[in-house]
Amino acid sequence: MHSTHLHDLTVASAHPTSEGLVTYYRCPCGAWEVRTTAGLDAAIAATRPGGD
Numbered sequence: 001m002h003s004t005h006l007h008d009l010t011v012a013s014a015h016p017t018s019e020g021l022v023t024y025y026r027c028p029c030g031a032w033e034v035r036t037t038a039g040l041d042a043a044i045a046a047t048r049p050g051g052d
């Protein structure tokens with residue numbers, strides 16, 4: 001029975017774009033995940049404490 005598992009993601013390819021580096025990860029189960037450095041930057045910015 002297929003259940004949720006921790007995907008064993010490995011970098012399949014990476015491409016620089018105007019929005020940052022787009023990296024494709026692949027799991028042997030067939031799942032794919034796409035991450036961008038632009039999104040990572042946004043996440044860091046969102047969690048960064050305010051102030052100077």
Ligand SMILES: [Zn+2]
Nearest residue numbers: 007027029031
């Ligand atoms: Zn998987």
